[in-house]
Amino acid sequence: MSKPKVGIACSAATRELYLEKRDLERLGKIADVVIEEYDVPSDWVTIPVDPEVEKRFAKFASDLDVLIVCHGGPRITKPVFDAGKKLKVVGELEGDRFAGRIDVQAAKDAGVMVVDTTHSSSWPVSEWALALTLVGLREHARFRDIIAGKAMSHDDYRTKPPARELTGRTVGMIGFGHIAWRLREFLVPFRNEIIAFDPYAPRELADALDINFASLEKVMGCDVVICLAPDTPKTRDMISEKELGWLKPGAVFVNVSRGVCVNVPALIAKAKKEDAWFCLDAHNPEPIAVDSPLRQMRNVFLSPHIGGMTEEAQPRFFTLMVEELERWHAGAEPRAQITDRVVAGRSGK
Secondary structure, three states: OOOOEEEEEEOHHHHHHHOOHHHHHHHHOOOEEEEEEOOOOOOOOOOOOOHHHHHHHHHHHOOOOEEEEOOOOOOEOHHHHHHOOOOOEEEEOOOOOOOOOEOHHHHHHHOOEEEEOHHHHHHHHHHHHHHHHHHHHOOOOHHHHHHOOOOOOHHHHOOOOOOOOOOOOEEEEEOOOHHHHHHHHHHHHHOOEEEEEOOOOOOHHHHHHOOEEOOHHHHHOOOEEEEOOOOOOOOOOOEOHHHHOOOOOOOEEEEOOOHHHEOHHHHHHHHHOOOOEEEEOOOOOOOOOOOOHHHHOOOEEEOOOOOOOOOOHHHHHHHHHHHHHHHHHOOOOOOOEOOHHHHHHHHOO
């Protein structure tokens, strides 16, 4: 029996950084692999379609069973699916959780499965979410005093208000996808009650993972609130003055997802009241404005959207895709399929 043919389309730089030799060798055991380099400029939202590039890409796809795209690769459009009569699976290594280089509806119409292994970066983001949670509970403003060279007395080690522990506290999660699933694993030793707001998550997860789903108001009332929501029309400014007003006194608010989910003027106004703690990795705009008042507030801890940027995460996008293709080749379903439910959650429709 002949091996399936897997094509990978990406830039030369992406090939160097993402496609590690060990993973290519692993994939080569079950498939014939061909790589074609492209250099299609794009951002996270828009992948332009050049007719000449599309024509070349369609020819590349014409004898493939599987087509994988990443940075620099063209968009897999209907003409590409029309040319790729043998295609059974298309995948994207890193598409900001939106499979931006794949026309998902065209794939569905062609009967082709779509797989997106963007969640490689979700693992380090969940680690950073835990770290920021702990920082927020430990009266993080004291680092400013140390950096400023302030003389410290014995009494200065007794923080006012006192630092707090994470163990036993309620943790609210806004969005319950890959980041939240991983973060929930990390929280098990802390014995937290976890309450999530996510209209799109399967309710069966509540019993399977021992969490509870609730309204956004209920989640915002937890001891720690962690924003893990994607950027969609429905999530932009979803947390504004009213929602921030639901935070309990002394609550810790963490954002490691998208800055646009939180209304910035309302965030600044709430932080000025100094009745809650804020640990923010995601900002609007990005990078955070040099003159932003948030930079100077003692109850605000900032990091420059580094949650998903680790040396381990970068090659793991392809490692996860190879694992998915191994499952598919063995007759099992890939785990990171872009289904109708996933499309609904990512588009906000």
